[in-house]
Amino acid sequence: MIALDAARHRTKQDITALRRHLTALRRATADRGRFMRANWSLHERIADITPNHLAKAVYLTMTRCIADLSDNATPDSTTDPTTYLHHRVEVHAELVEAIASGDTARTTTAVKRHQEAWPGP
Secondary structure, eight states, X not given: XXXXXXXXXXXXXXXXXXXXXXXXXXXXXXXXXXXXXXXHHHHHHHHHHOSOHHHHHHXXXXXXXXXXXXXXXXXXXXXXXXXXXXHHHHHHHHHHHHHHHTOHHHHHHHHHHHHSOOOOO
């Protein structure tokens, strides 16, 4: 719902800001902690776009809780962290570009891909 609202209501300024957040995410792949902070910052910026204040409040509360919990999570030792983080950048890049395009079908597909489990070994 948040991403679809973002696709429907984004402005040129929002698109510019989302792409800046994506750049920060790309630059953070060498440091998992920095990457996670950039990830949550991007998600918060996506949520800022929706005019639905209740949905935004619920989403931000949920993502902040998950962000706090992820600070203490143990990474999966079977997954190469660099490969995984680069994959997540690409998933987020498509999400940002789908929102920027205003195409709700593309955004729905990007959200589904975002929610999928890691396809790697």
